[in-house]
Amino acid sequence: MKRTAPKTPSITVSDVARAANVSKATAARVLGGYGVVSDAIRADVTAAAKALDYRPNELARSMTTGRSGIIGVVVGDIENPFFSLAVRGISDAARAAGFNVILANSGERIDVEKAAVRLLIGKRVDGLIVTPSESRDISHLRDIHRSGRPLALLDRALPDLDVDTVTVDDRGIAMRATRILVDAGHRNIAYVTAVDAKGHEYRDLGQIYTSSVRERIDGFLTVCRDAGIDRPERFVRLGATSPAETRRVADAMLSGPDRPTAILASDSVIALEIFRVIRQRVLRVPEDISLITFHNADWTSVTTPPITVVDQPVYALGKGVAELLIRRLKGDPRPAERLILPTSIFERGSVGPPSKAIVNRA
Amino acid sequence: MKRTAPKTPSITVSDVARAANVSKATAARVLGGYGVVSDAIRADVTAAAKALDYRPNELARSMTTGRSGIIGVVVGDIENPFFSLAVRGISDAARAAGFNVILANSGERIDVEKAAVRLLIGKRVDGLIVTPSESRDISHLRDIHRSGRPLALLDRALPDLDVDTVTVDDRGIAMRATRILVDAGHRNIAYVTAVDAKGHEYRDLGQIYTSSVRERIDGFLTVCRDAGIDRPERFVRLGATSPAETRRVADAMLSGPDRPTAILASDSVIALEIFRVIRQRVLRVPEDISLITFHNADWTSVTTPPITVVDQPVYALGKGVAELLIRRLKGDPRPAERLILPTSIFERGSVGPPSKAIVNRA
DNA sequence: TTGTTGATTGAGACCGGTCTCTTTGATAAT
DNA sequence: ATTATCAAAGAGACCGGTCTCAATCAACAA
Numbered sequence: 001m002k003r004t005a006p007k008t009p010s011i012t013v014s015d016v017a018r019a020a021n022v023s024k025a026t027a028a029r030v031l032g033g034y035g036v037v038s039d040a041i042r043a044d045v046t047a048a049a050k051a052l053d054y055r056p057n058e059l060a061r062s063m064t065t066g067r068s069g070i071i072g073v074v075v076g077d078i079e080n081p082f083f084s085l086a087v088r089g090i091s092d093a094a095r096a097a098g099f100n101v102i103l104a105n106s107g108e109r110i111d112v113e114k115a116a117v118r119l120l121i122g123k124r125v126d127g128l129i130v131t132p133s134e135s136r137d138i139s140h141l142r143d144i145h146r147s148g149r150p151l152a153l154l155d156r157a158l159p160d161l162d163v164d165t166v167t168v169d170d171r172g173i174a175m176r177a178t179r180i181l182v183d184a185g186h187r188n189i190a191y192v193t194a195v196d197a198k199g200h201e202y203r204d205l206g207q208i209y210t211s212s213v214r215e216r217i218d219g220f221l222t223v224c225r226d227a228g229i230d231r232p233e234r235f236v237r238l239g240a241t242s243p244a245e246t247r248r249v250a251d252a253m254l255s256g257p258d259r260p261t262a263i264l265a266s267d268s269v270i271a272l273e274i275f276r277v278i279r280q281r282v283l284r285v286p287e288d289i290s291l292i293t294f295h296n297a298d299w300t301s302v303t304t305p306p307i308t309v310v311d312q313p314v315y316a317l318g319k320g321v322a323e324l325l326i327r328r329l330k331g332d333p334r335p336a337e338r339l340i341l342p343t344s345i346f347e348r349g350s351v352g353p354p355s356k357a358i359v360n361r362a
Numbered sequence: 363m364k365r366t367a368p369k370t371p372s373i374t375v376s377d378v379a380r381a382a383n384v385s386k387a388t389a390a391r392v393l394g395g396y397g398v399v400s401d402a403i404r405a406d407v408t409a410a411a412k413a414l415d416y417r418p419n420e421l422a423r424s425m426t427t428g429r430s431g432i433i434g435v436v437v438g439d440i441e442n443p444f445f446s447l448a449v450r451g452i453s454d455a456a457r458a459a460g461f462n463v464i465l466a467n468s469g470e471r472i473d474v475e476k477a478a479v480r481l482l483i484g485k486r487v488d489g490l491i492v493t494p495s496e497s498r499d500i501s502h503l504r505d506i507h508r509s510g511r512p513l514a515l516l517d518r519a520l521p522d523l524d525v526d527t528v529t530v531d532d533r534g535i536a537m538r539a540t541r542i543l544v545d546a547g548h549r550n551i552a553y554v555t556a557v558d559a560k561g562h563e564y565r566d567l568g569q570i571y572t573s574s575v576r577e578r579i580d581g582f583l584t585v586c587r588d589a590g591i592d593r594p595e596r597f598v599r600l601g602a603t604s605p606a607e608t609r610r611v612a613d614a615m616l617s618g619p620d621r622p623t624a625i626l627a628s629d630s631v632i633a634l635e636i637f638r639v640i641r642q643r644v645l646r647v648p649e650d651i652s653l654i655t656f657h658n659a660d661w662t663s664v665t666t667p668p669i670t671v672v673d674q675p676v677y678a679l680g681k682g683v684a685e686l687l688i689r690r691l692k693g694d695p696r697p698a699e700r701l702i703l704p705t706s707i708f709e710r711g712s713v714g715p716p717s718k719a720i721v722n723r724a
Numbered sequence: 725t726t727g728t729t730g731a732t733t734g735a736g737a738c739c740g741g742t743c744t745c746t747t748t749g750a751t752a753a754t
Numbered sequence: 755a756t757t758a759t760c761a762a763a764g765a766g767a768c769c770g771g772t773c774t775c776a777a778t779c780a781a782c783a784a
Contacts (some may be wrong), residue, residue, distance in 0.1 A: 010509070012740055023764045028742065035743085038762060055509075058484035059430070060740035063421045064769050078453075084446050091440075091467060100481065102464045105453060119462065122420035147372070147417075275664055299661030302637055374770055385734045390772065397773085400732065422770035426739050 011054045020048035031056065062124065071099050071325060072120030072128045075154070076108045080269055082295045082314055083131070086154060089318025090129060097326045099126070108133045108194070108241075114140045121147065127325045132156050134209045150328040154321045156211045157338065164324040166339040168312050170212045173343045174219030177264055177292050177310055180345065182227040185353045186262040186290060189229075190253055191220045192237045192246070192274065193266035202236035213266060216294075220264060235260060246273040254281060261354035262290035268297035268309075275303065286352030296346060305349030313341045373416045382410035393418065424486065433461050433687065434482030434490045437516070438470045442631055444657045444676055445493070448516060451680025452491060459688045461488070470495045470556070470603075476502045483509065489687045494518050496571040512690040516683045518573045519700065526686040528701040530674050532574045535705045536581030539626055539654050539672055542707065544589040547715045548624040548652060552597045552615055553582045554608070554636065555628035564598035575628060578656070582626060597622060608635040616643060623716035624652035630659035630671075637665065648714030658708060667711030675703045 017027035022041055029035035030045040031054065037045075048054075062068040071094050075083045087103065094101050102125065106113035113133050117140045120128060127150040132138060135158055144151045145163060153165040181189050193216075197207035208214040217236055224232030237253055240246040246269075253260060254277065265271035271293030275285070283289050285305060292308045293300065300307035320339055379389035384403060391397040392407040393416065399407075410416075424430040433456050437445045449465065456463050464487065468475035475495050479502045482490060489512040494500060497520055506513045507525060515527040543551050555578075559569035570576040579598055586594035599615055602608035608631075615622060616639065627633035633655030637647070645651050647667060654670045655662065662669035682701055 010740090013742095014740080024741095025743085025765070026763055028740095029763090032742070036762065041763080053505075055480070056484055057425075057486060057740055058481075059421055059425045059486045060769090061742075063419075063425060063740085063771090064742045066769085068421070078440075079446055079450050081443070084441055088441050100464075100466070102462075104462070118417070119420070122418055124419060124421045143415075272660055272664065279664070298634055298659075299664055302634065302641070302661055302665050304666035372770090375772095376770080386771095387735075387773085388733055390770095391733090394772070398732070403733080419770055422739090423772075425741090425770085426772045428739085 010057065011052045012057070013054075016045060016049045016052055016054050019052060020044045032061075066124075067126050068124050069099055070123070070125045071101050071322065071329075072104070072117075072123070072125035073101055074104045074106055074113055074116045074120070074128065074130045076106055076131050076133060078103065078105055080267065081297050082267060082312075085314040086318035089315040089320075090154075090322040091318075093319045093322035093326065099326065099329075106131075106133055110134045110137055117141070117144060121149065125149070127151065127329050129154055129321055129325055132158055132211075135160075135211050135214075136209045150325055152321045152325040152328070155317060158211065162336045164321070164328060164336050164338075166317055166321040166324065166341065167212065168317070168341050168343040170215035171219040171222075173310050173312075173345070174216035174264075175223045176345055177294075178220045178223040180308070180347070180351060181262045181264065181290060181292065182223060182229075184262070184290065184351055187227070187229055187354070188235065188258065188260045189220075189224065189232070189262045189264060190235045190237055190260035191217060191264045191266070192240050192249060192253075192270055193217070194240045194246075194270060195266075196239040196241060200239045202233055202238055204233070216266065234258070240266075240270045240273075243269075243273045246270050247277055250274045250277040254278075254283075260289070262351070263292075265291065265293040268293055268295040268300065271307065272297070272299060275307070285350050288355050290351040290354070292345075292351060301348070307350045308348045309346050311344050311346050313343065316341055372419065373414045374419070375416075378407060378411045378414055378416050381414060382406045394423070428486075429488050430486050431461055432485070432487045433463050433684065433691075434466065434479075434485070434487035435463055436466045436468055436475055436478045436482070436490065436492045438468055438493050438495060440465065440467055442629065443659050444629060444674075447676040448680035451677040451682075452516075452684040453680075455681045455684035455688065461688065461691075468493075468495055472496045472499055479503070479506060483511065487511070489513065489691050491516055491683055491687055494520055494573075497522075497573050498571045512687055514683045514687040514690070517679060520573065524698045526683070526690060526699050526701075528679055528683040528686065528703065529574065530679070530703050530705040532577035533581040533584075535672050535674075535707070536578035536626075537585045538707055539656075540582045540585040542670070542709065542713060543624045543626065543652060543654065544585060544591075546624070546652065546713055548622075549589070549591055549716070550597065550620065550622045551582075551586065551591075551594070551624045551626060552599055552622035553579060553626045553628070554599045554602050554611060554615075554632055555579070556602045556608075556632060557628075558601040558603060562601045564595055564600055566595070578628065596620070602628075602632045602635075605631075605635045608632050609639055612636045612639040616640075616645075622651070624713070625654075627653065627655040630655055630657040630662065633669065634659070634661060637669070647712050650717050652713040652716070654707075654713060663710070669712040670710045671708050672705060673708050674705050678703055 013028045013031055014024050017024045027045050029037050030042045073090055078084055091101050104116035106116055110133055128144055129152050131154045138158060138161060141161055151163045155167055157165045157167050193213050195208055195210045195213045205214055205218055221232050237249050240249045265274055278289060285291055294310045296309045296311040300309050375390045375393055376386050379386045389407050391399050392404045435452055440446055453463050466478035468478055472495055490506055491514050493516045500520060500523060503523055513525045517529055519527045519529050555575050557570055557572045557575045567576055567580055583594050599611050602611050627636055640651060647653055656672045658671045658673040662671050
């Protein structure tokens with residue numbers, strides 16, 4: 001890289017000190033708000049600072065103090081309203097405690113997540129909040145923890161990592177959602193998730209490295225089996241990683257044999273796309289197909305019919321994890337806490353009995 | 363503040379240098395990737411760094427270099443999908459150029475915006491992207507500019523501030539949207555915005571300090587007047603600052619006299635809430651009331667009927683402004699550019715002729 | 725053989741704060 | 755009057771990098 005920086009000369013403590021006819025140390029004391037200074041000198045320095053339009057260099061400050069006042073956050077996808085709401089919760093809690101937030105996107109890719117963590121550590125954030133995209137490779141998270149910087153986990157727990165964690169009871173709530181469908185009479189219920197695995201085909205839980213999703217699938221399968229559904233695994237659909245992919249998955253699912261009469265979507269972004277495909281195929285909800293999705297997104301309440309959703313306390317999830325982290329930042333010595341927030345289901349109009357014979361109207 | 367920092371001792375260049383039996387300068391050269399070093403020494407240092415698990419202190423680095431590799435972004439409300447999509451555009455462009463993004467929310471409040479700008483400058487970001495919440499008080503933006511740090515404006519132009527700016531033709535597109543309503547026969551058309559003013563009553567354009575909204579209202583009023591609508595100002599509704607407030611505004615509007623037969627919403631968050639109120643009052647869209655909103659949000663395409671929207675190129679807006687800023691960061695000396703991105707309208711099903719007599723069915 | 729050149733490496737200043745340790749001077753105690 | 759005490763201000767090291775400049779040394783030319 002060339003010499004591009006014009007090196008803007010900014011006003012420093014020394015400049016102010018000189019202007020106020022005091023030592024650098026004294027000026028620093030009033031400017032930094034520490035130590036003791038007489039009122040007269042304080043006034044002088046303050047005046048000089050104002051006249052020169054002094055702006056403290058946070059970088060220099062946090063280099064010597066060792067703390068930056070910044071919390072690093074790594075989430076899967078900020079565009080997903082689930083995460084933006086959670087981030088909002090984090091930001092609010094952080095601001096209330098005088099911290100700032102620096103945000104990084106992992107795109108649910110482990111290598112990007114690692115890079116982001118490395119970067120944030122490099123920036124010397126005081127602590128990190130991560131939504132781990134994989135439970136397999138968590139060396140970078142161990143590193144954080146080991147470096148003495150507090151780490152807190154959001155939405156996804158890691159059994160092997162004993163740090164503050166805030167999640168919901170994904171298994172339990174998935175069971176409840178599935179039971180609603182089963183009770184309505186469904187036997188062909190599909191579970192659609194963005195998580196992918198080798199071969200894009202679901203075989204067993206061991207393939208699924210995103211803890212929340214694994215829990216959900218586990219709950220889903222348990223209830224299905226209890227209901228006597230044969231090999232419910234065949235209804236688990238992976239790889240709905242983008243709108244286009246979701247569309248592909250949904251299309252395959254809806255036109256293939258053994259077609260589901262009900263769908264449980266793992267997040268609202270997926271559900272939206274599935275809903276579009278359903279509409280496009282001129283299928284009716286819930287007469288032709290029932291739908292439940294995780295996350296009470298905006299749109300789910302204004303469709304016709306409105307969608308039955310799993311209403312995770314997303315904002316509280318973010319707020320809670322931030323509060324846990326901040327508590328740790330302030331030196332709380334208590335052992336790591338694993339908070340599991342209560343979750344409910346909003347039954348709206350998208351679930352009905354299975355249609356006897358579904359005609360493909362597309 | 364107490365002595366809380368345990369002052370985690372991290373591995374520094376000196377530590378690595380000592381381990382590799384070279385000088386600090388040499389170790390720094392290989393670790394920092396600058397200057398010339400012989401292959402043998404490079405290998406030694408690299409090995410030592412790996413053994414010690416050296417992590418560069420980004421803070422110290424950017425303190426001496428003067429640049430942090432960070433772009434500061436201040437937006438009105440990250441939860442608004444308009445902004446999260448724009449931020450996504452910014453992030454993508456930033457990452458592509460090797461920059462990182464630090465995000466701050468202003469909540470559309472000028473004092474918070476000022477604090478955020480001050481903070482980001484303190485953190486020595488290389489440049490800033492701001493969505494100015496007011497055109498009245500822009501002293502803090504002038505300061506940025508004056509401090510030599512590049513500034514770029516997103517979505518809202520400031521006539522008095524000659525910096526890189528990316529917007530859409532708000533006035534023109536508002537005219538087109540309004541004309542669609544006028545052409546459908548509407549004469550009572552309401553414009554609803556989150557922007558507020560003293561008295562919460564619209565009187566004239568001089569009250570509106572958010573440039574994009576002012577432009578839109580201007581366009582709206584122009585078309586209304588051209589269509590011979592008497593005092594269209596009375597249909598401009600301010601203060602839809604939150605879902606609750608929007609609800610209040612919508613309720614007042616829909617139950618009062620001179621009730622609108624069509625509504626133009628200034629953003630999708632407002633439109634969603636208005637749509638809910640409409641539903642709640644068992645009014646039909648578009649038979650009883652027509653609706654157009656700015657921003658092609660997710661939900662607008664899945665309602666029944668789908669909503670006619672102004673489709674701003676939001677992602678491109680963010681990407682564009684980031685690219686402009688980065689160009690400046692790299693030393694481009696060209697004069698400030700004001701990009702106005704083309705915008706279209708997606709006509710869907712929420713506009714129809716005005717109903718003759720609207721009955722309040724609620 | 726000796727001076728020149730060029731490639732490497734080392735020494736140390738510097739960035740802009742914080743913070744420890746000294747010095748200074750005034751007041752209080754002896 | 756002398757000394758202990760204490761608050762206020764000054765000096766300078768330090769954080770962990772970057773970067774300038776000087777020193778070293780081998781190869782090469784004269």
